[in-house]
Amino acid sequence: MLDLFTIFTKGGMVLWYFQGTAFSMAQAVNGLVKTVILQERVGVNSYTHDSLTLKFRLDNEFDLVFVAVYQKMIQLAYVDKLLEQVQLAFRDRYKNELANGACLALDFSREFNGILDELESEQRSQEPRKMRTFNESKKADKIQQQPNVDVIPEKPALPQEEKTPPVAMVEEAGAEPKAKPKLPVGPVARTAAGMRKTANKRTSSSTVAKQSSVTTSPKSRSKEKRVWEGVVTKEEASSLDRSSTKGGNGSIEVPEYQVDYSMVGQMKGDLKSLEEEEVESEVESEEEETTSESKQNTSKNSGGVFSFFMNLAGGKTITQDSMTPILEKMKEHLITKNVAAEIAEKLCTSVAGKLDGKVVGTFTGIQSTVRASLEESLVQILSPKRRVDILRDVMVKREGGSQPYVITFCGVNGVGKSTNLAKVAFWLLENGHRVLIAACDTFRSGAVEQLRTHTHHLDSLHKPAREGAPPSIMLYERGYGKDAAGIAMEAIGFAQQQGFDVVLVDTAGRMQDNEPLMRALAKLIRVNNPDLVLFVGEALVGNEAVDQLTKFNRALVDHSDGDNQRVVDGIVLTKFDTIDDKVGAAISMTYTTGQPIVFVGTGQKYVDLKSLNVHAVVSALLK
Secondary structure (H helix, E strand, C coil), X not given: CEEEEEEEECCCCEEEEXXXXXXXXXXXXXXHHHXXXXXXXXXXXXXXXXXXEEEEEEECCCCEEEEEEEECCCXXXXXXXXXXXXXXXXXXXXXXXXXXXCCCCCCCHHHHHHHHHHXXXXXXXXXXXXXXXXXXXXXXXXXXXXXXXXXXXCCCCCCCCCCCCCCCCCCCCCCCCCCCCCXXXXXXXXXXXXXXXXXXXXXXXXXXXXXXXXXXXXXXXXXXXXXXXXXXXHHHHHHHCCCCCCCCCCCCCCCCCCCCHHHCCCCCCCCXXXXXXXXXXXXXXXXXXXXXXXXXXXXXXXXXXXXXXXXXXXXXXXXXXXXXXXXXXXXXXXXXXXXXXXXXXXXXXXXXXXXXXXXXXXXXXHHHHHHHHHHHHHHHHHCCCCCCCHHHHHHHHHHHCCCCEEEEEEECCCCXXXXXXXXXXXXXXXXXXXXXEEECCCCCCCHHHHHHHHHHHHHHHCCCCCCCCCCCEEEECCCCCCCHHHHHHHHHHHHHHHCCCEEEEECCCXXXXXXXXXXXXXXXXXXXXXXEEEEEEECCCCHHHHHHHHHHHHHHHXXXXXXXXCCCCEEEEECHHHCCCCCHHHHHHHHHHCCCEEEEECCCCCCCEEECCHXXXXXXXXX
């Protein structure tokens, strides 16, 4: 039943393993190390790889990892207990070897087989649970405990020979009417009787009103013309028409747009990092405060989230029980910084797993160890698994002479997709690339006009180098109500013919629960296969960020081809200038998808686009 059990160090050296199948499990274990352990996601002790489930346990004192692998369809209830008992037995037997680092030839098969056989026999001996009856459930107890509730007894079944008399039967003359048996009536029955009485009164009153209206109605009058609210009549439209004047040519004089040429030339090359200089000064000031407090050795709290570690005593091993109240306060601190509650819980559990069993010497050692552990986890989460270098990828694709580099922007309503698309277009123009914007938002009124305004403004900022040359930026539009996937395909073909380097595809905003629109987005990505799919999200959201990204990824996977499944490749974090130090959305989005934050929007101008500074976000979270 157990396919693999292995023990290895955090450095990657395998100390011992048990394999119950002939198939190789190396790919599954490597996926666990790469996706969970190295990415600081040890808050959850299970990982799924294809049809396998992997459960693991960390030993921080000797830097060991215990992993159990079994089939996902099999429910092994004893795996957690097996990991715990094997860890204790392995530590007890090889404690000296682990301390000295002499762990090359270890024979642990006899102890492991004994523990495994005992747990499997214990599971087989357990009887299956029987399903409870309704009288044994808690709901039955609550019904019986409710006061002033009379239970209406069930009517006895009539024998088949007897027949109930009709309701409208006329009783014999001189016979006394038989009294109907009174049943105990509860509040439900009394309420039903009252409702029936009220309904009878309304029926009788409505009948009388109809009869009186029929007898007293005057002669039929002519029907008045209905006036609909919100509809402009021809007379009102002519009075509101400002397009023509007496003796004019019927056109409006549009004032010339004032172009701010001071922005040109500010975004050449890679994007600037986010508040890099301010972060360095904040970190230096925090280090100076910590040093002065350690020298004074006073009992005054140091401030910030790390003041909670004052309760820990130095010179002892950190245990799970001693960290429980501290982790609760740490979780509350992260939630106040706009981190999603689920992500904050996992992050605190991950930190607890890394610190459990660590030995610290003094109070300063505790503070520095905990701070380093939490900061390392946050930096590891925000650091991208792969580098997204758009300028390099555009150059490579242009030199290859193939189709243009395609970027698709998606997200929910009102997060700033079109605005940040225009910022990215300005950045690409600054670096000498020709850009085509595909207006695939055929749903929102005014979406095409918004992109048209941005295109005119960007074209005026970056005009062709010589007269008669093709424009540096254009808008490809087909109006409203059309198929977005078809418009994107036509735009990519047009860009290839006209020699454009990059195609920026703008899509309609949609909520993550809107299945028809999510299906349309998945179709657009499946048909056109863009080089980069960017999810645009607000920095203001908290718990909603996890739900949005999870459902967007799920919709893209569910409606994509089996061989070529696409998910979100990167994140654009908008409205970052409105949140002060509440930067938790960056952690929530990156932790959920595992994808990097490519762009950060910090304002309304075209130059307000920056790259993420990991240390800036971590410093703001730990303030």
